[in-house]
Amino acid sequence: MKILYQIPFGSHLYGTQTPQSDLDYKGVFMPSSREVLLGRIPQSKSDRRQKADGEKNQPGEIDREFYSLHEFVRLALEGQTVAIDMLHADPTLWIDSSG
Numbered sequence: 001m002k003i004l005y006q007i008p009f010g011s012h013l014y015g016t017q018t019p020q021s022d023l024d025y026k027g028v029f030m031p032s033s034r035e036v037l038l039g040r041i042p043q044s045k046s047d048r049r050q051k052a053d054g055e056k057n058q059p060g061e062i063d064r065e066f067y068s069l070h071e072f073v074r075l076a077l078e079g080q081t082v083a084i085d086m087l088h089a090d091p092t093l094w095i096d097s098s099g
Helices: 033-037 069-078 081-087
Strands: 002-009 023-030 044-047 062-068
Touching (some): 069 081
Antiparallel strands (some): 044 062
């Protein structure tokens, strides 16, 4: 997966994290040519531990969610908060892409 953009999200984006906070990342990925050609572009991909219903993340636990480029653009055009927050994140928080 080619990551175009990634930032810390939630409390780490807003500077309100505590020692008990988990760490969330949001980002945008470029779909593979295979996904595009087959018309099977996922809206998002995530990397997180499976949890039981109602179970919360533990302190320091990391969740990552990446939106495909077309889904991110759709969210931004709709004015969805997640996309707007990502677009206006301080550039010092940006994490380099996977190349």
